[in-house]
Amino acid sequence: MVFSSLLFLFAYLAVTLFLYYLIPNMKYRNWVLFIVSMLFYGWGEPLYIIVMLASITEAYGFGFLINKYRESNIKKARFYMVLSLAMNLASLLFFKYCNFFIENLRLLPFLTDVIAPIEGLKLPIGISFYTFQIMSYTIDLYRGQTDVQRNYVAFGTYVTLFPQLIAGPIVRYHDVDDQLTTRKETIDLFSSGARRFVVGLAKKVIIGDACAAYYEYFKASDAFADSAAGAWMVMIFYTLHIYYDFSGYSDMAIGLGRMIGFRFLENFNYPYISKSITEFWRRWHMSLGTWFKEYVYIPLGGNRVGKLKQYRNIAVVWFLTGFWHGANWNYILWGVYFGLILMAEKTFLLNALKKTPAFVQHIYSLLLIGFGWIIFSFTDASAGLNCFASLFGIGTSTFCTPTIGYQILHSLPLLVIGAIGATPLPKKLWDKLCTVDWISVGAIREDGTEEPIYMEKKELSVRGKVMAVATTVGTMAVFMVCVAYLVDSTFSPFLYFIF
Amino acid sequence: MKFNKIINITTSALFAFSIFAFAIAFVVTPDADFSEEENRSLTTFPKFSWDALVDGSFSSKINEYFADQFPARNSLVGIKGVTETLFGKGENNGVLLGDDGQLAVRLFTIFKSRLERTADMDYFYPDTVAQSVDALNNWAKSTDLPVATILPPRTVDVAASAFSYPTEISDALHAQLNETIAPEANYIDLLPIMREKYDAGESVYLRTDHHWTTYGAYIAYTEVMKSWGMEDQILPQDAFSVEVVEDFYGTTWSKAGYKFIEPETLEIWTVGNEDQFVTSCISEKQVKGEDGKPTAVKEAYKTFSGWLDRDFLTQKDKYGAFMSGTHNEQTVFLGDGNTGRERLLVVKDSFVHTMIPFLCQHFDIVVINLSGRVANITDYVEEYGCDRVLVVYNWANLIENNNMAAVQ
Numbered sequence: 001m002v003f004s005s006l007l008f009l010f011a012y013l014a015v016t017l018f019l020y021y022l023i024p025n026m027k028y029r030n031w032v033l034f035i036v037s038m039l040f041y042g043w044g045e046p047l048y049i050i051v052m053l054a055s056i057t058e059a060y061g062f063g064f065l066i067n068k069y070r071e072s073n074i075k076k077a078r079f080y081m082v083l084s085l086a087m088n089l090a091s092l093l094f095f096k097y098c099n100f101f102i103e104n105l106r107l108l109p110f111l112t113d114v115i116a117p118i119e120g121l122k123l124p125i126g127i128s129f130y131t132f133q134i135m136s137y138t139i140d141l142y143r144g145q146t147d148v149q150r151n152y153v154a155f156g157t158y159v160t161l162f163p164q165l166i167a168g169p170i171v172r173y174h175d176v177d178d179q180l181t182t183r184k185e186t187i188d189l190f191s192s193g194a195r196r197f198v199v200g201l202a203k204k205v206i207i208g209d210a211c212a213a214y215y216e217y218f219k220a221s222d223a224f225a226d227s228a229a230g231a232w233m234v235m236i237f238y239t240l241h242i243y244y245d246f247s248g249y250s251d252m253a254i255g256l257g258r259m260i261g262f263r264f265l266e267n268f269n270y271p272y273i274s275k276s277i278t279e280f281w282r283r284w285h286m287s288l289g290t291w292f293k294e295y296v297y298i299p300l301g302g303n304r305v306g307k308l309k310q311y312r313n314i315a316v317v318w319f320l321t322g323f324w325h326g327a328n329w330n331y332i333l334w335g336v337y338f339g340l341i342l343m344a345e346k347t348f349l350l351n352a353l354k355k356t357p358a359f360v361q362h363i364y365s366l367l368l369i370g371f372g373w374i375i376f377s378f379t380d381a382s383a384g385l386n387c388f389a390s391l392f393g394i395g396t397s398t399f400c401t402p403t404i405g406y407q408i409l410h411s412l413p414l415l416v417i418g419a420i421g422a423t424p425l426p427k428k429l430w431d432k433l434c435t436v437d438w439i440s441v442g443a444i445r446e447d448g449t450e451e452p453i454y455m456e457k458k459e460l461s462v463r464g465k466v467m468a469v470a471t472t473v474g475t476m477a478v479f480m481v482c483v484a485y486l487v488d489s490t491f492s493p494f495l496y497f498i499f
Numbered sequence: 500m501k502f503n504k505i506i507n508i509t510t511s512a513l514f515a516f517s518i519f520a521f522a523i524a525f526v527v528t529p530d531a532d533f534s535e536e537e538n539r540s541l542t543t544f545p546k547f548s549w550d551a552l553v554d555g556s557f558s559s560k561i562n563e564y565f566a567d568q569f570p571a572r573n574s575l576v577g578i579k580g581v582t583e584t585l586f587g588k589g590e591n592n593g594v595l596l597g598d599d600g601q602l603a604v605r606l607f608t609i610f611k612s613r614l615e616r617t618a619d620m621d622y623f624y625p626d627t628v629a630q631s632v633d634a635l636n637n638w639a640k641s642t643d644l645p646v647a648t649i650l651p652p653r654t655v656d657v658a659a660s661a662f663s664y665p666t667e668i669s670d671a672l673h674a675q676l677n678e679t680i681a682p683e684a685n686y687i688d689l690l691p692i693m694r695e696k697y698d699a700g701e702s703v704y705l706r707t708d709h710h711w712t713t714y715g716a717y718i719a720y721t722e723v724m725k726s727w728g729m730e731d732q733i734l735p736q737d738a739f740s741v742e743v744v745e746d747f748y749g750t751t752w753s754k755a756g757y758k759f760i761e762p763e764t765l766e767i768w769t770v771g772n773e774d775q776f777v778t779s780c781i782s783e784k785q786v787k788g789e790d791g792k793p794t795a796v797k798e799a800y801k802t803f804s805g806w807l808d809r810d811f812l813t814q815k816d817k818y819g820a821f822m823s824g825t826h827n828e829q830t831v832f833l834g835d836g837n838t839g840r841e842r843l844l845v846v847k848d849s850f851v852h853t854m855i856p857f858l859c860q861h862f863d864i865v866v867i868n869l870s871g872r873v874a875n876i877t878d879y880v881e882e883y884g885c886d887r888v889l890v891v892y893n894w895a896n897l898i899e900n901n902n903m904a905a906v907q
Contacts, residue, residue, distance in 0.1 A: 001558070006565040014522040017515065046552055191507035194514035206582070217619065224622035402665030403621060413587040468506045476513050483521070484578035487569050488592070488756055 037160035048124035067148035100327035126166035137173035163256035169267040169287035185261035193258025200251025208244030229400035231390030275361035577758030594755035597661030603654035623898035631903035639684035708749020716853035773805035821852035844885040
């Protein structure tokens with residue numbers, strides 16, 4: 001089930017909120033969440049619930065063993081941790097990567113007839129996300145950053161919690177362990193959650209899907225009239241699409257979390273305003289970046305080892321980041337591509353860039369990000385290469401046809417809105433107009449600290465009051481427009497589902 | 500209480516209320532089977548089965564069901580239409596919004612092969628069109644009867660000026676047809692005539708529907724008559740009295756979701772002798788013959804006087820009144836069809852429905868709808884003893900399917 005569906009909003013969410021707030025006791029509220037989250041998952045993957053439950057049970061069980069030995073016998077604790085991680089990873093490897101390996105091994109002549117891909121093996125939705133969450137529990141526990149979770153339902157709720165189950169953000173266990181049993185739902189948190197949810201829904205349904213449609217249009221029109229302008233539009237609209245799609249989803253997840261008393265970390269921080277690729281990866285899909293940093297990069301020695309090893313660490317992390325996104329060569333290439341850029345930036349590029357004017361740094365970053373999205377979006381390498389060549393007029397028949405020109409002209413307003421919306425400008429303007437930051441109630445800062453839940457220090461000015469009312473009315477109006485788009489929707493894919 | 504608190508309570512309450520209100524309204528309102536406004540069947544609650552759940556088809560049907568049966572669906576569709584306009588996209592659901600409320604479908608699902616179609620595209624596959632043209636040419640070369648072919652252009656081709664829409668693709672398709680259709684098919688190129696009249700402010704194509712107006716059909720009729728050397732028999736415009744049907748919204752309007760567009764009118768042109776004609780809708784069914792083997796027998800399942808089915812005029816699908824909508828096989832005869840008039844076989848799509856009223860003044864007509872089946876024109880000619888053949892198939896059909904490639 002996806003958040004941006006009528007079924008989710010008006011059947012699933014309605015019932016979930018009703019049941020959740022009907023029950024006064026936190027313990028049973030977790031029961032509600034656990035059960036409805038399983039339904040949420042089972043709706044799309046009824047059989048794979050078993051796989052998920054097996055992973056949960058396995059990590060839950062090993063948790064006791066790790067906890068038992070982690071102070072008395074660290075070797076034993078380590079053994080159980082590795083075993084637990086191995087079992088979790090085995091499941092991910094099998095369901096996600098098995099056929100990829102088999103297909104590539106089959107390219108070796110002497111193996112072609114020996115092995116065959118497993119038929120009917122479908123990727124369980126969200127397995128990449130929940131496997132990483134489960135692993136974070138095992139590692140956090142081993143490191144002593146958290147206590148063992150004795151309550152199966154609380155642990156199950158952590159993994160299956162429907163807001164972040166299938167497309168993140170990847171919540172690390174030690175960030176929410178307290179919230180699992182002692183969170184406090186408040187009206188302030190709920191309303192900020194509702195606002196955040198509507199923002200995310202609008203990003204996805206009104207802007208993201210429209211960008212996706214333009215992307216598809218320009219990509220398809222390439223088969224009829226290949227033009228350089230069309231190729232640029234393919235790149236630009238994919239860049240916008242994936243941001244609005246994915247950050248919109250994260251907004252919805254964060255918003256839904258707040259409605260039931262959870263506070264998740266932010267997942268995006270205006271990635272497209274970055275002045276370098278290094279900065280971009282601190283702003284894009286932050287929960288994944290943090291996960292790899294904490295559980296792979298730092299354990300490998302991070303920056304505190306020799307130069308050569310540092311490069312090795314970057315290579316490992318970026319290969320894995322790419323591969324995590326999908327069992328296909330283009331994702332690996334995409335990861336390696338960014339790995340190489342990051343190495344170059346680390347060596348000399350970052351220093352050189354800092355001497356250039358800001359707009360050069362922005363253009364540099366956006367171009368490299370855009371080229372990256374071309375690698376990312378074309379699973380077919382030759383099609384991707386063609387698109388890339390078209391950007392520079394190689395192999396194109398024309399710069400622009402009248403029809404593509406017409407389309408560009410009419411997609412321009414969306415492009416501009418999309419571009420401005422990807423910067424902090426709208427939010428800054430809003431905050432300024434509102435005079436108090438009551439809208440960002442309950443947000444969690446990048447460093448993990450929470451903003452105070454209630455920022456109002458003095459009585460609101462008249463303008464503040466007007467803006468507060470306007471925000472409320474606006475939120476509901478935008479929500480209705482989103483519903484209208486859902487009712488009359490023909491095209492609404494969710495990108496991060498396939499990972 | 501602080502102002503913030505009031506605001507937060509209000510926001511929470513409104514959000515929760517809107518979710519519950521729609522949910523409850525959805526449950527209590529009865530499901531509709533058909534949407535007049537959109538002129539299509541609506542999805543009803545899908546049948547549950549474990550297999551359907553596992554393969555995901557149940558989920559996708561449920562989502563369609565929710566969208567189709569959602570409370571206030573028509574208003575919400577309208578809200579989206581307005582919002583899309585504000586974005587300056589110039590279109591919604593692939594329908595262009597032009598001057599004076601002119602609508603035109605711009606994006607089609609174009610046909611490459613039975614397995615490959617490209618959705619939401621404004622181009623066409625020249626190869627698909629070539630297949631159709633080849634079949635048409637081959638058949639035309641094989642027959643001795645007088646033939647005429649008209650391929651009505653789409654609204655977007657004719658009314659491009661209303662949208663400042665480039666004519667590049669229209670012109671490419673236009674050129675391909677002009678260059679490749681064999682002289683034997685007697686192809687009548689309508690695009691320049693229709694475009695010229697449209698640009699001169701004459702109403703040749705409907706505003707809210709993909710068809711032409713009755714006047715547009717009249718022009719096509721005169722062109723066909725001229726091509727057969729029968730210009731002296733053409734009925735002049737002033738020979739007709741015009742009945743105007745108000746409040747017509749066509750299929751393009753349904754697709755577009757632009758609820759703010761004004762309705763248009765549909766014209767019915769008559770000369771006064773309409774009740775002398777009989778239209779029969781014919782189906783074929785298998786019965787056991789005398790020798791026990793199944794044989795195909797044709798029978799009329801619907802017969803009415805004239806060519807107008809007035810029942811449709813009170814519904815939304817008013818265009819369906821002409822020829823009572825689309826049927827596989829129809830005849831429009833004067834009396835019993837044995838008055839010695841020439842017989843015309845029409846192989847067609849729905850564009851011809853508004854032309855038949857003119858043509859039936861000169862010919863007894865046999866109408867064959869060009870669908871996915873093999874269309875053996877020669878067989879029909881023999882069966883009904885036809886003297887002439889007219890092929891009418893519009894450009895949208897030409898690029899969206901290859902039905903015409905089945906002509907023989």
